[in-house]
Amino acid sequence: MRIRLNGKEVVLPDGATVDDLVRHYGLDGEPVAIERNGQIVDREAFAGEVLAEGDVIEMARFVGGG
């Protein structure tokens, strides 16, 4: 399936979850935040949140800033 992740088109295996996505980018264990189609996905729900064709995902983390 194809999704838009942080503004870019990404192809994922069918059935992939938010948790799979976070692990794919090596971010498991780091506080990341996910928005799916404009709605926040709670961290507790990452494993059960199955992605769908056309999803628009924002994946954010903390970086240096004032």
Next chain:
Amino acid sequence: MEPLVIAGRSFRSRLMLGTGKYDSLEVMRDALDASGAEIVTVAVRRVNLESREPSILSYIDLQRYTLLPNTAGCHTVEEAVRTARLARAAGLSNWIKLEVIPDDGTLLPDPIATVQAAEILVKDGFVVLPYTTDDHVVARRLLEVGCAAVMPYGSAIGTGRGLEAVERIARIVDEVRGRVPVVVDAGIGAPSDAALAMETGADAVLVNTAIARAGDPVAMARAMRLAVEAGYLARRAGRIPKSSVPSPSSPEAGVVGRS
């Protein structure tokens, strides 16, 4: 120093640090340590999909520091609220340093949008620390909607121009009357600026660029720490009024050899 209290939490340090613009995360870590800060700001950004970057949180001991995520880069109420919610969803804090800054190159806040976003976020359960102008009426509005601090600029972000309008900071201190901390945020260029902010009655100072881009950031972090403490003590000690009339410090009588 008496503890700084924000939203019921006590802090020994009155210096907050930003974590941007350091040459390396190691230098940032050491500067945080030297500063004695307990509150550190971070930004929220999209994960870079092209390259794996180390997590800044590997360099910030969360047992020691309270993370204060910001909404830097947000131009509108909607962007700021969305970014604040993402920051909270990361699961570390419901505190937010609110910034709503128009895309006009000034890096000066939009005070109306800031008040609007603050109201939404307070109702949504956030502890809101807004970056604001040095206008006392805006400070009043931010208090009215339930902000946990007021953070006026000394001068524009990253300019290092210090407190361009000291009397306006003083007016905000008068307006707020200790109900929440006043934190001078942005524009601090040198320890003398930080000390002046504290002497003027600010409860704390937030510094990023002046430390991160100093020749020796770790040494500057320590200097800022001492300046904040000096300014705090001086404020409590009560400085003398300024006078246009000079007055000698030594006795005028008894000068040797005078008839």
